[in-house]
Amino acid sequence: MRRAAPSAAPAPVADLHGRALFLDVDGTLLDIAARPDAIRVPAGLVTVLARLSDRLDGALALVSGRAIDELDSLFAPLQLPTAGLHGLEIRLPDGTRSSPAGEALAGPVRAEALAFAAGRPGVIVEDKRHTLAVHFRLAPDAEGAVDALARGWLATLGAGWEIQRGKAVVEIRPVGRDKGTALATLMRQAPFDGRVPLMVGDDLTDEHAFDMAATLGGHGVLVGHRQPSAARFRLPDPAAVRAWLADMAQPLQESRR
Numbered sequence: 001m002r003r004a005a006p007s008a009a010p011a012p013v014a015d016l017h018g019r020a021l022f023l024d025v026d027g028t029l030l031d032i033a034a035r036p037d038a039i040r041v042p043a044g045l046v047t048v049l050a051r052l053s054d055r056l057d058g059a060l061a062l063v064s065g066r067a068i069d070e071l072d073s074l075f076a077p078l079q080l081p082t083a084g085l086h087g088l089e090i091r092l093p094d095g096t097r098s099s100p101a102g103e104a105l106a107g108p109v110r111a112e113a114l115a116f117a118a119g120r121p122g123v124i125v126e127d128k129r130h131t132l133a134v135h136f137r138l139a140p141d142a143e144g145a146v147d148a149l150a151r152g153w154l155a156t157l158g159a160g161w162e163i164q165r166g167k168a169v170v171e172i173r174p175v176g177r178d179k180g181t182a183l184a185t186l187m188r189q190a191p192f193d194g195r196v197p198l199m200v201g202d203d204l205t206d207e208h209a210f211d212m213a214a215t216l217g218g219h220g221v222l223v224g225h226r227q228p229s230a231a232r233f234r235l236p237d238p239a240a241v242r243a244w245l246a247d248m249a250q251p252l253q254e255s256r257r
């Protein structure tokens with residue numbers, strides 16, 4: 001897939017007819033916070049998402065590295081079609097949900113991660129049951145050691161696992177599903193099928209979905225300035241994403257004023 005510097009602005013999508021919208025969460029809908037549990041959902045965002053979902057006849061999905069249950073609490077009472085854990089779990093538009101079976105992540109990895117963090121102030125272990133993330137936003141000097149730790153896990157766990165790098169985080173997760181495969185799965189379901197996908201995201205994990213959106217005839221919108229990217233368009237930050245979504249959520253005559 002082509003990797004280039006995205007254009008400065010997103011495609012104007014005043015007419016949502018025939019579109020499907022896929023939204024990443026951290027760094028896209030929500031401002032990045034110092035810790036995973038310190039994020040804040042701005043007032044009015046849930047209402048905007050609900051309106052936009054209506055305007056898209058339901059073809060609006062969240063695609064996140066967080067688990068679906070956590071996303072449901074963040075955006076309550078909204079329960080959108082959602083891909084969680086970077087595509088490892090999916091809730092389809094009819095509400096059916098596929099999650100990885102059982103306790104997939106080996107216990108020793110958890111124990112090692114917690115012991116590692118205990119000796120390094122600011123390092124945070126986020127245990128998502130099927131994946132495990134080690135955050136170093138508050139301990140930037142630990143980046144090299146976190147990376148080495150995760151590479152060690154890869155050697156121990158074997159071929160079924162891979163490392164997902166993100167913003168001040170390294171995560172170990174099973175291979176085979178990512179945000180691109182999740183987007184493709186949702187695009188096979190009504191009301192997404194037959195529409196043009198638009199994926200908005202900021203991080204490396206979103207590149208899989210940018211690639212898939214382009215393969216399916218749509219495009220990606222990168223939030224921020226990272227390069228290169230498979231996204232074709234760009235918005236500067238989550239505040240700009242929220243303003244853009246709020247504008248599209250207005251009835252047509254208002255958004256065109």
Ligand SMILES: O=P(O)(O)OC[C@H]1O[C@H](O[C@H]2O[C@H](CO)[C@@H](O)[C@H](O)[C@H]2O)[C@H](O)[C@@H](O)[C@@H]1O
Binds near residue numbers: 038039203
């Ligand atoms: O796919 P996303 O919805 O963007 O989720 C990606 C990861 O987001 C969270 O971590 C990131 O955001 C935190 C809060 O702003 C920040 O402290 C951290 O440095 C970022 O990496 C979340 O904690 C992860 O589980 C997600 O995978």
